[in-house]
Amino acid sequence: MAKILIVEDEKNQRELYVMELQDRGYEIDQAVNGREAVEKVQKNKYDLVVMDIRMPEMDGIEALGKILSKDKKIPIIIYTAYSNYKSNFMTWTADAYITKSSDFNDLTTSIKEILSAKSV
Numbered sequence: 001m002a003k004i005l006i007v008e009d010e011k012n013q014r015e016l017y018v019m020e021l022q023d024r025g026y027e028i029d030q031a032v033n034g035r036e037a038v039e040k041v042q043k044n045k046y047d048l049v050v051m052d053i054r055m056p057e058m059d060g061i062e063a064l065g066k067i068l069s070k071d072k073k074i075p076i077i078i079y080t081a082y083s084n085y086k087s088n089f090m091t092w093t094a095d096a097y098i099t100k101s102s103d104f105n106d107l108t109t110s111i112k113e114i115l116s117a118k119s120v
Helices: 011-023 034-043 060-070 083-087 089-093 105-119
Strands: 003-007 027-031 048-051 076-080 096-099
Touching (some): 003 034, 011 105, 027 034, 034 060, 048 060, 048 105, 060 076, 060 089, 076 105
Parallel strands (some): 003 027, 003 048, 048 076, 076 096
């Protein structure tokens, strides 16, 4: 079972992602901001990180850089309501950039594809 870290400051959103992904058979851990995500990645092994961009304390772009500087192989999906960050060159280091919607198909499809490619 793949272990995924969900990084989202909005509690209701985070809980919704957790429920959806647990229902699909993934083991889920949570972080409420980029700083907590960096700490968790340093202490635990994750198969994938799903991260928002706009969060308090440390945003997703800064956290992305810090996480990848520690572990270049960990796949990261940027999952945000803000499509304008896609032009930020730091987001290009993510394995996927998905704009949030009420339909989880884009997210779950990307997770499956990235985890499948990782296991090959």
